[in-house]
Amino acid sequence: MFITGASRGIGRSIAELFIEQGATVLGSATTIENDLASIGVHESVAVDFSKREDIERCVEFVRHHKPQIVINNAGINNPSPFEEISHDEFLKIQLVNVFAPMAICQASIPGMRESGWGRIVNIASIFSMVGKEHRAPYSASKFALDGLTLALAIEHAADGILANCVSPGFVDTEMTRGILGDEGIRKILESVPIGRLAQPREIAQLVLWLSSSENTFVTGQNIAVDGGFTRA
Numbered sequence: 482m483f484i485t486g487a488s489r490g491i492g493r494s495i496a497e498l499f500i501e502q503g504a505t506v507l508g509s510a511t512t513i514e515n516d517l518a519s520i521g522v523h524e525s526v527a528v529d530f531s532k533r534e535d536i537e538r539c540v541e542f543v544r545h546h547k548p549q550i551v552i553n554n555a556g557i558n559n560p561s562p563f564e565e566i567s568h569d570e571f572l573k574i575q576l577v578n579v580f581a582p583m584a585i586c587q588a589s590i591p592g593m594r595e596s597g598w599g600r601i602v603n604i605a606s607i608f609s610m611v612g613k614e615h616r617a618p619y620s621a622s623k624f625a626l627d628g629l630t631l632a633l634a635i636e637h638a639a640d641g642i643l644a645n646c647v648s649p650g651f652v653d654t655e656m657t658r659g660i661l662g663d664e665g666i667r668k669i670l671e672s673v674p675i676g677r678l679a680q681p682r683e684i685a686q687l688v689l690w691l692s693s694s695e696n697t698f699v700t701g702q703n704i705a706v707d708g709g710f711t712r713a
Contacts, residue, residue, distance in 0.1 A: 482692065483507040483548040485539075485585070486555030487517055487525070490654035491604065494681035495552055495688050496522055502689065507546055509539060509555065530555055530581040531573050539581070540588045547592030550692045553582035554604040556622075560615040560660060571618045578622035583629055586644075590637060599642040600692040603630045604684075607650045607707050623648075627703045634701035643700040645691050650707025653678040675708030 482499055486492035487508030499506050500521040508517050509528045517525040524546075528539045543551070556578045559570055582603055593599025608616050609623035627646050634644040651657055651669055657678065661669060670676055684706050690696060691704075705711050 482550035482552065483509075483543060483546065483585075483589070484552040484554055485509045485528070485530070485581070486511075487520075487522060490656060491649060491652060491681045491684050492552075492554040493520065494685040495554060496520060498682065498685040498689050499692075504550075507542075507548060509542075528555075530577040531557075533576070536576075536581050536584055540584050543585055543588040544591075547595075548589060549593060549596060549598060550600045550602075551585060551589045552602050552604070552688060552692070553585055553626075555581065556604065556606075558616070558619040558656065558660065560619070561617075562615055563617050566618055571621075574618040574622050575625070578619070579625045579629065582626060586629075586633055590640070590642065593642050594637070594640040597641040599637075599640070600696065601630070601633065601642065601644040602688050602691050603644070603646050604688075605630075605646040605648040605703060607648050607705055607711050609646065609648050609703060610705060610711050630703070631701045638700055643691075643696060645700060646703040647684060647688055647691065648703055648705045648707070649679060649684045650705065650710045651678050652684060653680055672713060673708045673710045674713050677708070679706060679708060 487496040488510035496506050505523050508522045508525045513527045526542045528535045605626050606623040608620040609627045630644050630646045
């Protein structure tokens with residue numbers, strides 16, 4: 482299997498869980514300093530998904546290895562008031578969060594079709610389902626990722642390829658704490674029925690099942706793992 486953004490947070494937990502299950506894991510990290518071999522990743526590629534040339538290099542990596550499972554986890558978020566969003570920043574977020582997953586999915590499909598089996602899980606966000614102030618570029622990218630995943634699922638079901646989105650809520654990661662801070666987290670948790678942040682491994686467990694041979698009929702879905710937040 483191949484996973485982007487495998488060096489920390491949700492991506493690292495996904496990689497570790499697959500490795501525990503005996504999978505051969507290939508991964509990407511932003512820089513070569515993120516030593517994925519230390520957690521058992523078989524082979525890795527350093528990719529900055531905000532650079533087109535890096536995306537193309539990652540695409541060639543995927544074409545070469547032909548993974549049967551692909552997890553597009555890497556993503557960025559830069560909260561900003563709507564009127565202050567720079568065009569360059571908006572396009573950068575779309576490049577990382579939408580274009581890169583699309584290109585990686587395209588590169589993986591021929592190998593999956595050849596074997597008649599494949600699983601794609603794109604990590605979206607609850608902000609592909611609900612809105613929040615200062616999240617316009619991020620939310621636009623995650624709604625787009627959901628739409629992309631649905632189209633892919635419909636087009637390639639006959640090839641034995643199942644594709645889904647997993648949309649985490651508020652997860653205990655560096656990114657969440659950096660964006661919200663302690664006070665922001667306290668306020669958010671007032672709206673989460675379970676009353677706590679998710680742990681990355683809780684997201685990873687759903688990703689593992691969706692990617693497994695046990696999943697035979699779930700495709701084209703966007704599944705929230707959010708402690709009830711989007712339904713409360």
